[in-house]
Amino acid sequence: MRGYQCGMIWGAALAGGAQATRILGKGPQAEAGAIITAQRIVESFRAQNKAIDCSEITGIDISAPTPQAIIWFLAKTAASGTCFGMAARYARAAFREINAASSEMHIESLPAPVSCSAMLAQRMGASDLHTVMAAGLAGGIGLSGGACGALGAAIWIIGMNSLKEGVDRIGLNPPAALDAIERFIKCTNNEFECSKIVGQQFESVSEHASYLRAGGCAKIIEALAVQ
Numbered sequence: 001m002r003g004y005q006c007g008m009i010w011g012a013a014l015a016g017g018a019q020a021t022r023i024l025g026k027g028p029q030a031e032a033g034a035i036i037t038a039q040r041i042v043e044s045f046r047a048q049n050k051a052i053d054c055s056e057i058t059g060i061d062i063s064a065p066t067p068q069a070i071i072w073f074l075a076k077t078a079a080s081g082t083c084f085g086m087a088a089r090y091a092r093a094a095f096r097e098i099n100a101a102s103s104e105m106h107i108e109s110l111p112a113p114v115s116c117s118a119m120l121a122q123r124m125g126a127s128d129l130h131t132v133m134a135a136g137l138a139g140g141i142g143l144s145g146g147a148c149g150a151l152g153a154a155i156w157i158i159g160m161n162s163l164k165e166g167v168d169r170i171g172l173n174p175p176a177a178l179d180a181i182e183r184f185i186k187c188t189n190n191e192f193e194c195s196k197i198v199g200q201q202f203e204s205v206s207e208h209a210s211y212l213r214a215g216g217c218a219k220i221i222e223a224l225a226v227q
Contacts (some may be wrong), residue, residue: 001172003055004147004192005140008087009045012094013038013141014156017133019098020105026128029107031114031135032205035143037101038136042144044097045090052146058082113212114138114205116221117153123225124157143202145195148188150217154180154224161227183223 016037024030046052054060113119115135122131134156136142137149155177159170188197195201198216202208211217 002147002192003053003060005042005052005144006045006049006054006057006086008090008094009042009052009141010137010152010156012041012045012090012098013136014133015094016041016098016101017136018129019102020135021129021132023102023105024107024132026132028110028112028114028209030132031118031138032107032110032209033101033105034118034132034136035115035138035205035208036105036107037098038138038142039144040097040101040142041094041136042142044093048090048093049086052144057086108206110206110209111213114209115149116208116212116217117149119212120150120153120221120224121157123221124154124227126157130157130160139202139208140194143205143208145193145201147192148184148194148197148220150220150224151181151184151192154184158227180224183226184220187220187223 013034017034020030020033020037024033042052049057051057115138117137118131118135121134126134134149134153137152139149140146141149141152158176158180159174162170162174162176185191191197197220198211202211
């Protein structure tokens with residue numbers, strides 16, 4: 001709801017992580033595979049849609065987004081297929097990228113940790129599958145430097161836990177997710193984008209892994225892991 005990477009990218013990255021789990025199992029190698037798949041997903045989305053951020057694609061004022069604004073936008077653009085059409089087209093493209101990454105998945109062995117979002121998922125008690133699924137969100141999804149993948153993983157896991165606890169549906173602003181966002185921005189001085197928080201954009205999985213092993217993002221992960 002803040003206009004960062006399109007939700008289609010987040011969803012496709014999770015699907016790519018699930019495929020990495022099927023091929024490589026759990027652990028650092030699978031997490032690296034999920035990140036590499038997410039890199040391909042981000043670039044294919046950018047190539048198809050010229051941008052990756054929701055605010056750029058939709059033109060919606062994100063300073064105070066409301067359900068009504070989103071419904072209005074979807075209704076207004078239904079004929080042109082802006083979001084619905086994009087989803088139909090990109091589902092096929094994402095499927096191709098995930099399959100292509102799978103066929104080339106010969107990943108170097110790296111010591112843990114590899115992915116900030118996987119670290120966070122593990123701290124929050126996620127299953128091995130969900131931990132690897134979250135891994136590709138690292139570095140702002142596929143190391144793209146966008147909105148923090150650890151925050152995205154936290155919100156996703158909070159939503160899944162809410163459903164397990166009997167919540168019928170997850171609204172646009174679930175209180176537990178908003179609490180996580182508040183803890184997050186206290187650590188980052190109100191910044192959401194990975195590249196601005198860490199002062200760089202990671203060039204490779206190994207570079208990101210080295211940053212984590214040196215203690216990078218430890219305070220953010222600690223704050224988000226609170227449940």
